[in-house]
C-alpha cells in the first residue's frame with residue numbers, strides 16, 4: 132500500500148496494520164501525521180475540551196535494586212543519598228496537594244528490598260483513614276512484580292491486598308519499550324519482561340482497576356520496535372478495555388549510565404501522532420510537557436493529545452535526568468485556552484470535575500517544583516523500624532544505629 136492509501140485508510144478511521152503504521156511513520160511528512168492524528172482526536176473528543184488533573188507525583192523511595200541503565204533517579208541500597216519517605220511526610224504532601232485543589236497522588240518509587248507489602252498496605256490504609264475520598268494512583272507494574280517476588284505471592288493476590296488497602300488505579304510506568312530485546316539492553320528485562328508488564332495490567336483490569344500505559348522511546352529501539360510496542364498495547368486494550376490513556380515521552384539522557392542524546396521535539400510530535408493513529412481503541416492521549424516543555428506540550432494538542440496530564444507540583448525522576456519544566460494550573464489552562472480549547476479539570480477516570488479551580492477560589496501559585504526531600508535531609512522515618520529489614524546493608528544499619 133502506498134502512503135496516500137494508508138493516509139486515506141487512517142482518515143476513514145480504519146485500523147492500520149504494523150507494516151502500514153511503519154510506512155506512515157517513516158515516510159509521512161510531519162504536517163500530514165499531525166492532520167491524521169488530529170482527526171482521530173476530533174472524532175473521539177468532538178466537544179473541544181482538553182482536560183488535566185491536579186495531583187501530585189510522589190516518589191516514596193529512590194532506593195532501587197533494578198538499576199535500569201536509562202535511570203538517573205535511583206540510588207543503590209546503602210547509598211547516603213538513598214531515602215524512604217515517612218508516613219507523616221507523605222501526609223504533608225497530600226495536605227499541600229489538597230490545598231491547590233488536588234484529588235489524587237501518583238505514587239511510584241524504586242524497588243526497595245526493605246519495604247515489604249505490609250508497609251504499602253499500612254500506608255494506603257492510613258491515607259484512606261485521613262483522606263477518604265482522595266485517590267491513590269500507585270505502583271507501576273514492575274513495582275507490583277517486585278512486591279510479588281518479595282512476598283512470594285502471585286500478582287493477582289498482591290493486587291487484591293493493595294486494592295483492599297485502598298489502591299484505586301495503576302500508573303503505566305516501567306513499560307519503556309515492550310520488546311524484550313530492548314529491555315535486555317536497557318537492563319530492565321529483570322524487573323519486568325514485556326509479557327510480565329502486560330500481565331500485571333491484564334490482572335489489574337480483571338480486578339476492576341483502570342490503568343494508563345506509557346512508552347519511553349529514543350534509547351536503543353528500532354522504528355519497528357516502537358510500532359510493536361503500540362501493537363501490543365492495542366491488543367491488550369482490545370482484550371480488556373482497561374486503559375484510560377497513553378503517554379509517551381523521550382528518553383532523558385543526563386546523568387544516566389546509558390548516556391547518549393535526546394530526541395527532538397519534532398520526533399516527539401511524530402511519535403505522539405503515530406500513537407494516536409495506531410491506538411484507535413485508547414480514549415485519551417496525554418501531552419508530555421514535563422519532558423518537552425510547555426510549548427511543545429501545547430503543540431501536542433494539534434498532534435493527537437486531548438489531555439495535558441497533571442499539574443506538576445513535585446517531580447523527581449525526570450528532573451534527575453536533566454528536565455525540570457514546571458507549570459501550575461494557571462499555566463496549563465493558559466496553554467490549553469491559547470490553543471483554542473476549553474480547559475476542564477478531571478479525575479483519573481477522565482470524568483470532568485469542573486472548570487479551573489483558580490477561577491473558583493484563591494489557590495497558591497506553584498512556580499517551582501517541590502522535591503521528594505530537601506537536600507541533606509537524611510532522616511529515617513520512625514515507622515520503618517516496624518518492618519523487617521531484608522537487605523544485609525539495612526540489617527547492619529539497624530544493628531549499628533547508622
Ligand code: SF4
Pocket residue numbers: 195196197198199202203204205240241242273319322
Ligand atoms: S527506572 Fe525505576 S526500576 Fe529502573 S532503576 Fe529507576 S527507579 Fe529503579
